[in-house]
Amino acid sequence: MFRKSLFRFSTYNFINVTQKGKVALIQFNRPKAMNALCDGLIKELNQVTQEIDANPEYGSIVITGNEKAFAAGADIKEMQDKSFPQVQNIQMLASWENLTNIKKPILAAVNGYALGGGFELAMMCDIIYAGENAKFGLPEITLGTIPGCGGTQRLIRAVGKSKAMEMTLTGEFIDAQTALSYGLVSKVVPVQNLVDEALKVAEKIASFSKPVAALIKDTINEAENIGLREGVKYERKAFYSTFATQDRKEGMSAFVEKRKPSWTDN
């Protein structure tokens, strides 16, 4: 059934979606606009990620752009003439947050520019890998505005106040090595190897029990929403809930019996 859907996705205007084993690879496809994230692209991204999330064939997702740009932000040309009442009325950019409701782990593979909303979208993902040419920035101040997709909130959590202030108040970009030293990305790899490296790790993640991977993703992300005491309680509840799964039983039995576990996602 999903293969049919993938066929339908291939007719999408702004993204390409391909199946790589148990991983769905989503590639932004607006090369002439530096993959600026127009409304249509975000609609397609939300639709496809929700379908992938519901499809048991898939265990993880990789999102990427091209070698020049992951995404150069929200589409400035779409926003240019909007008024305050209009943006408030349509709750502009609010639907971008849907990505954070996806239960399956999402890796962002960033080559080139990840700016403004492009960077914010990468920060909504669970793991970021950077190509050697990656450039991250929140240049909204240079446009007379501020980040609107959680950038201020996620950046301070990722890198601390001084660096978050420096990046957002100057609008300057940082390179891949700096992003690595800030802890914003987990790994820097040669540009041509980036997507393969992300797919390899995504395939490994997809090989585990899906409900267990979803619990890990959820509990780590929840840490950004709540304090430590509440967070530890939240984690413990999630941990206990793995004892209601076959996969927890199988994983521990396999260890004791010195064999490979066989996951059933139950």
Ligand SMILES: C=C(C)C(=O)SCCNC(=O)CCNC(=O)[C@H](O)C(C)(C)COP(=O)(O)OP(=O)(O)OC[C@H]1O[C@@H](n2cnc3c(N)ncnc32)[C@H](O)[C@@H]1OP(=O)(O)O
């Ligand atoms: C959530 C919010 C509020 C936001 O994201 S606001 C947007 C934040 N992002 C930005 O400010 C980055 C804007 N882009 C840039 O600064 C430059 O395009 C880059 C990425 C540095 C690349 O520079 P260059 O290599 O010189 O390419 P450049 O010619 O500027 O871009 C190529 C095309 O993409 C278009 N483009 C690039 N970024 C765009 C964007 N965010 N929105 C719309 N179009 C964009 C650009 O207008 C140009 O189109 P055209 O050929 O019709 O003139």
